[in-house]
Amino acid sequence: MGRVLYTFFRSSTSYRLRIALALxxxxxxxRYVSLPGMQHRAVDYMALNPQGLVPALVEEDGSxxxxxxxxxxxxxxxHPDPPLLPRDAKARAYVRMLCQVIGCDIHPLNNxxxxxxxxxxxxxxxxxxxxxxxxxxAEGMRSLEASLVQQGRHGTWCLGxxxxxxxxxxxxQIANARRFGCDLSAFPLSVAIGDxxxxxxxxxxxxxxxQADAS
Amino acid sequence: MGRVLYTFFRSSTSYRLRIALALxxxxxxxRYVSLPGMQHRAVDYMALNPQGLVPALVEEDGSxxxxxxxxxxxxxxxHPDPPLLPRDAKARAYVRMLCQVIGCDIHPLNNxxxxxxxxxxxxxxxxxxxxxxxxxxAEGMRSLEASLVQQGRHGTWCLGxxxxxxxxxxxxQIANARRFGCDLSAFPLSVAIGDxxxxxxxxxxxxxxxQADAS
Numbered sequence: 001m002g003r004v005l006y007t008f009f010r011s012s013t014s015y016r017l018r019i020a021l022a023l024x025x026x027x028x029x030x031r032y033v034s035l036p037g038m039q040h041r042a043v044d045y046m047a048l049n050p051q052g053l054v055p056a057l058v059e060e061d062g063s064x065x066x067x068x069x070x071x072x073x074x075x076x077x078x079h080p081d082p083p084l085l086p087r088d089a090k091a092r093a094y095v096r097m098l099c100q101v102i103g104c105d106i107h108p109l110n111n112x113x114x115x116x117x118x119x120x121x122x123x124x125x126x127x128x129x130x131x132x133x134x135x136x137x138a139e140g141m142r143s144l145e146a147s148l149v150q151q152g153r154h155g156t157w158c159l160g161x162x163x164x165x166x167x168x169x170x171x172x173q174i175a176n177a178r179r180f181g182c183d184l185s186a187f188p189l190s191v192a193i194g195d196x197x198x199x200x201x202x203x204x205x206x207x208x209x210x211q212a213d214a215s
Numbered sequence: 216m217g218r219v220l221y222t223f224f225r226s227s228t229s230y231r232l233r234i235a236l237a238l239x240x241x242x243x244x245x246r247y248v249s250l251p252g253m254q255h256r257a258v259d260y261m262a263l264n265p266q267g268l269v270p271a272l273v274e275e276d277g278s279x280x281x282x283x284x285x286x287x288x289x290x291x292x293x294h295p296d297p298p299l300l301p302r303d304a305k306a307r308a309y310v311r312m313l314c315q316v317i318g319c320d321i322h323p324l325n326n327x328x329x330x331x332x333x334x335x336x337x338x339x340x341x342x343x344x345x346x347x348x349x350x351x352x353a354e355g356m357r358s359l360e361a362s363l364v365q366q367g368r369h370g371t372w373c374l375g376x377x378x379x380x381x382x383x384x385x386x387x388q389i390a391n392a393r394r395f396g397c398d399l400s401a402f403p404l405s406v407a408i409g410d411x412x413x414x415x416x417x418x419x420x421x422x423x424x425x426q427a428d429a430s
Contacts, residue, residue, distance in 0.1 A: 050364075
């Protein structure tokens with residue numbers, strides 16, 4: 001058995017891994033985990049990844065990896081070409097910071113499990129949970145855009161001419177925000193970088209709409 | 216001017232940085248940013264860290280760093296002794312995974328800004344926001360405890376006998392959970408590791424209660 005990625009087409013953290021694997025030119029076999037079908041909480045999957053979230057990566061030797069940012073760092077350390085992080089420590093901190101604005105300050109708040117909790121526990125409407133979603137996208141993207149401007153390191157990509165993990169986090173976040181109808185007009189720099197990256201073959205191959213489990 | 220850390224005593228992400236700096240034996244000057252006082256959104260602070268969150272680190276050359284996990288990686292890369300991550304790629308992925316269970320799946324949901332939003336936007340009671348807090352602590356700590364058990368790498372610390380970033384994330388999270396009265400009895404392994412780490416001098420020096428801005 002080769003490398004296996006447990007993925008759900010619409011999961012933006014799975015999307016990150018699909019992009020990273022494609023950029024590295026690594027083969028992987030998909031195992032589809034339906035979040036609406038609650039397959040991420042099935043006994044078999046919980047035995048594999050007790051966090052009960054996607055994605056999970058299983059290497060050929062059976063090692064199991066969870067948490068998308070940690071998994072991307074692992075892939076970058078074990079398959080360094082092309083690099084997903086720069087070599088300079090300050091530049092690495094900058095790229096990781098951008099990834100974490102998305103991976104810590106936006107995505108966890110807008111995860112499906114959170115929206116379900118809001119609607120289920122407090123009987124909030126879909127309009128309410130959409131407002132919540134848009135609030136954290138707006139605040140997080142404001143933070144991201146302002147950080148890009150302040151640090152002054154951007155060019156074609158967030159870090160000058162070097163494509164990094166920052167674009168891998170940015171493209172799925174923008175796709176999700178658009179799916180929820182969020183207004184992104186206040187973040188032209190971030191959106192332009194994301195839209196450029198989305199045109200690259202590795203990003204196209206990872207797009208939710210062309211995954212075999214897309215519905 | 217030396218190294219400056221913008222910190223708030225009760226912020227668990229500031230607490231992480233205070234521990235990391237103490238473990239590395241690095242000097243720093245505190246600048247206190249009161250979250251209840253909304254000083255993190257003051258014009259001067261936003262000019263320094265446009266994300267409008269604590270902590271922020273400013274190095275002697277004026278470089279500004281944000282996002283606590285990225286900042287700890289930076290400190291580890293620039294001051295490698297003692298290391299906060301192991302050398303082996305799989306072990307690094309394991310430690311980062313544990314950090315991200317806390318840093319992505321628990322803390323961002325229970326941040327003060329989120330609790331304020333819940334109470335402010337939807338007029339939820341303090342009991343409601345405490346229930347929300349306890350829910351994500353319970354789910355995140357379940358995930359962490361199950362990952363420790365499944366991966367079978369724990370010893371005195373999360374990674375055998377090597378103290379890492381995982382304890383730096385764990386100790387503030389446990390302190391916060393206790394402050395909110397969360398039941399942690401279902402997570403004996405995590406709590407035992409965290410409580411051992413909390414006794415180390417670097418962790419004690421970073422404790423919220425002894426910071427000059429503690430109130």
